Amino acid sequence: MNTEIIKATINGTPVEVPAGTKILEAARKVHIKIPTLCKHQDLLPSGGCGLCIVRVKGSPKMFRACTTPLENGMDITTHDAEIVETRKTVLELILSNHPDECLTCGRNTNCELQRLSAEFGIRDDKIKRYVPDLPKDASTGSIIIDARKCIKCGRCVQVCQEIQNVWALSFLHRGINTKMAPCGDISLAESPCIRCGQCAAHCPTGAIVEKDDVPAVWDALHNPEKFCTVQIAPAVRVSLGEEFGLPPGTDLTKKIYAALRRLGFKAIFDSNFSADLTIMEEASEFVDRFTKNPSSLPLVTSCCPSWTDFMEKMHPDFIDHFSSAKSPQQMMGAMVKTYFAQKNNIDPAKIFQLSIMPCTAKKFELERCKEMKSSGYPDVDCSITTREFARMIKQSGIDFDSIPEEKADSILGEHSGAGVIFGTTGGVMEAALRTAYNVITGKNLEKEAIDIQSVRGLDGVKEATIGVGNFNVRVAVAHGLANVEYILDKVREAKQQGKESPYHFIEVMACPGGCIGGGGQPYGVTDNLRQKRMAGIYQCDRNCPVRCSHDNPEIKKIYADFLGSPRSEKAHELLHTHYQSRPIYQR
Amino acid sequence: MVGEGSDSVFGKILTIMTSETLDQGQMSCEEIRKNIQKYVDKWRNVEGSLIMVLHDIQEDIGYVPREWAMEIGKALDIKLARIYEVLTFYHYFKLKPQGKHSIHVCTGTACHIKGAPAILEILKTQLGFNVGETTADRLFNLDVVRCVGACGLAPAVVIDGEVNGKSTPEKIIEKVKSLQS
Amino acid sequence: MTPSELNQLRDSLKAAHKNVKKCLHVCVGSGCLSSKSETFIPAIQKEIQAQGLKEYTVKGVGCRGLCAAGPLVSSEPDGTLYHEVTEADVKGIVENLNGIKNNEKVYNTDTPFFKKQKKIVLENAGEIDPCSIDEYICADGYTALTKVLTSMNPQQVIDTISTSGLRGRGGAGFPTGRKWGMMAKSVSKDGKKFVVCNGDEGDPGAFMDRSMMEADPHRILEGMIIAGYAVGSDQGFVYVRAEYPLAVKRFQLAIEKAREKNLLGKNILGSSFSFDIEIRLGAGAFVCGEETALIASIEGKRGSPSPRPPFPTTSGIWGKPTMINNVETFANVAPIINRGGDWFASIGTDKSKGTKVFALTGHVTNSGLIEVPMGTTLREIVFDIGGGCLNGKKFKAVQTGGPSGGFITEKDLDTPISYENLQNLGSIMGSGGMVVLDEDDCMVDITRFYLRFCVDESCGKCAPCRIGGYQLLQILENILRGRGTPEDLPQLKQICHAMQKASLCGLGQTAPNPVLSTMKNFEDEYKAYIEGGVKYARQKSKGKS
């Protein structure tokens, strides 16, 4: 590591930063904001927009603040008449190549381009507009690409290629004809896209947005024939507040329940409950393999649909290692349309089950395969993202800030702390270990140990060995799919050499940070924001009187009343799925 | 509400990837795989070989068919996205089968000044050729290039790889007509 | 092969050469080849035999820069030059070997075109067979490499280059010695460093590098090998445009021949120094001449430039230190090593040393490839060497630097050529394209031509260049259609300025230069279009200078 300290001045203010720090970040340190459009904190700078130009004394050229490291003795000016004028012209040029459609755009009021043009006070279209005529791509049903609005910042491509290692997106052609498009100029659905929505989450404009399913939800709510039910995912409760000006990480679980009731949902459930259910199934599957069939290890989590999709396309050799347990979203749907329907004597055909997810892939998961209709009906009818949900609240006239808290419906509403941590990377692993520990040792983890710190945090790959009774369980956690290759390769290598697997249990979530950083979450995600949301999740966990899935009284009840035991025949029918190799997809 | 069902999507990709008409005598994937073996052998251990491989393929069959790109990608472990990024960036590469004869009109500075525009014009108006397109009879392909390095002989028109220096509209029309018959 | 074996070989080749009384040199550069010049060789051979002339031979040689007058044949050592040779002329040319009898195809070489040139990098062009390594060795080829490997350490090589004052011929004129010095100091974790020869030559209307690669490939190789030795690299790449198939072929052949003779590969000439070279092809993208784009292209990616720093000499191909020099830069290396840095520094101006090769084209009488000492004036080039405008038309401007350059008018013609002087005139040296424009040329139209080139060739990565270039072009198109408005001119300037300041790479930063240059020197032509429409503007620009 280079620990050299660089000393320079920015707008006359002295600044000291470690060597390698870019002018952009150095300026931040002295409270100067340089406008940016292409740079994103998660990503390497591309230098694409040209808005962050600054002047370095002694050079006739201007330098990009996002890519130029500060050097000793630099005397930098970030704002003067010429710089600002140049930036403005560049912005006008970008706008001249952009449709004038803010009012009907998915990013209206939170678009980075729109914000900048407002800040720069651009008041007329002096430069003649040229917008390429490109069709929208709505083929995935999860996200919609409107390439006309693309400013070619390259964030989506970098996310998809480097962070997710999917290579669904790419830049095609060049010059003014450059376009961001699915890899071989096919539709996104035909590309290897896993619908994680990270491209949308990182896009500064409305060029990639989630498919808006809100109208369908209103239709259901306004349909007297429908019995509308809803579930909210763990990660939604700590991020929704951002859409209402609340600090990230604020736990809004009970306000959300209240809002949902006012929206007209007749039963309000929590995916935390079904996360507990997932843990019951998955942990017992793990213990089974661990104790009876160690050669079938590692067990790999499967609750992230982007990850399962990725595995089916790129790593089908891991199919046998995948937990057959469905994701909490689908388990909840299956329970609502069977158990809940029977118990309350409602025709499942009339039940509409909405899921509110941090995720765009969940829209796709609804129809992944026929097991997603194991109840005889679609387990879940519609899935919307945190962002769509915020819009619903705003459309409904609910004053979210001041709404009094309410509880979820019982049964399928109560949850343990283990259920809520599903929302963050490492959480599924931690929750499963809490239960596996109990199954193997007959005891719960002790007070402090119940927080399994070694699987927490934002490191891309986390490896740990956890003592469970007489055993050592070796686990690995990855998020951001590029990180998973390292783990899979290690397992493959061991297999090839006839050695024991380096891990017993692997957790993967597609999005960086897990669902708290999901593709459907409020915009502006950075590691800092992920940490705050993550802290919110762990706070929820600590606030729960019950910390383990197997201790959730409603979970006990549903097994007693309905499912029998984990991995019973009935559980298999309703709560498990299978995977199939899809080698036609290739990167 | 939900997107196109996954199964239907999976069905669709199969048809797309196999239905695209193949000029290379409707080769099957197997045959293509056999055909690309020599490129794979030649370039397997060379880092950054993609552009060279594409050159080799185009040299041999005149363009880079999608199926070949896919097979090459698999064999050399190069992402299809990367292959298309490259294929569409470099104007030298062709994605569609080309005409029997290629006509490249140089539109570099020297040739521009010495009359390339008039040659292009007459090819367009008199023979109905379009830049970047293959004629309906698949006989000709008209393209422009930016300097073939024969500026001393400007204007230059390269027909089937042969430089025709000091070209005039009349000479080129005559030459093309002789190829037509 | 050892150095002494190489010397022996050279001596024996020279001895054999002495036995040849006269040799006919048939130009087999791309230009002359396009008129089937290669067929003359067997024809001449036959004719020589038929006429029973034993001590006479024939060979193919590289381009001599006069392609416009090709196909060329010359008879050496007397230097009689025949132009526009046809199959029918062969008999007469061979007869002339014993004294000129047929002189209708003899080209007058006693003109300023020949006299005012000074050949360093092109000294072998037209003299040796580019496909024969023996011919290069015979012409004192690889003596510089031998000298370097046997008597100089890397620092001494770098010092010699520094002393010579050689500056990069790829356009920017960066001091080559300084670049080599930086590269030599650059550390690579695994010891890998790359030397790259930039043969992309994208400037439309320039063909200097191509003819060098076709006429004398070994000299470029030798320069690269010496560079490899100086900076501590064992791997070189030659990046050549795919549009230059002959250059690629001859380069490939040269590499193979050099390997056979152990001038490339492991332990060159028995020393501890190893170096090998591979060819990589471009694929029709001008921007790949830019260093970071070229690196991306060699890595098998889109040729989009990346922000600097890091500079290639720190982190280039696959993150390893990479040094890129132009073809002509490398071609200067061997003569500098052989004759010394001071010799080279004695040629040219204060800050621009040596010679420069230009591709003189456009509406000029003698178009072709020329090599002149730095400091030669533009007037000498255009009027003495070039013979003035074609058909006696009036001179209007000369464009240098290609799409990144500018226009120089009559009043500045007496400026001696140097990097700085051209820049002060609002143009640049560039790679060596030089286009002469006469009274009939419409400057707005020519400007549009250059701009369209840049728009076509923009990689599209950064907004100022991608959109700015396109919008500039739209405005120019409008003006040229007579639909311009007075607001167009300030808007052109505004966009040009933003592109210069905010574009990521040299292409976008310099693409506005032709626009700004013509707006400065020929604003009235723009105004004529705006105020009086197309017809009026054409009339007005005609006959004006």
Ligand SMILES: Cc1cc2nc3c(=O)[nH]c(=O)nc-3n(C[C@H](O)[C@H](O)[C@H](O)COP(=O)(O)O)c2cc1C
């Ligand atoms: C858009 C662009 C195109 C360029 N094209 C070429 C080229 O074709 N050949 C070349 O030698 N240098 C070209 N250059 C300059 C090179 O980037 C680089 O400066 C040069 O190869 C360095 O070699 P030198 O130091 O020997 O001049 C180009 C630069 C830019 C910005």
Ligand code: SF4
């Ligand atoms: S992307 Fe932004 S600027 Fe463009 S139309 Fe949408 S909101 Fe407006």
Ligand code: SF4
């Ligand atoms: S911002 Fe302006 S254009 Fe947009 S809705 Fe309001 S008034 Fe209309």
Ligand code: SF4
């Ligand atoms: S949704 Fe995910 S996989 Fe699909 S294009 Fe976007 S980033 Fe790539």
Ligand code: SF4
């Ligand atoms: S789609 Fe969005 S993220 Fe992707 S390049 Fe375009 S503007 Fe950037």
Ligand code: SF4
């Ligand atoms: S990590 Fe969560 S938000 Fe992201 S794709 Fe997976 S399930 Fe969806």
Ligand code: SF4
């Ligand atoms: S370089 Fe000159 S002589 Fe050689 S082919 Fe080109 S124009 Fe002709």
Ligand code: SF4
């Ligand atoms: S200036 Fe032009 S060529 Fe250079 S990076 Fe930007 S868009 Fe690409």
Ligand code: FES
């Ligand atoms: S933020 Fe630096 S170039 Fe876009």
Ligand code: FES
């Ligand atoms: S400009 Fe046409 S060959 Fe160079």
Ligand code: FES
């Ligand atoms: S090719 Fe013969 S003189 Fe140029």
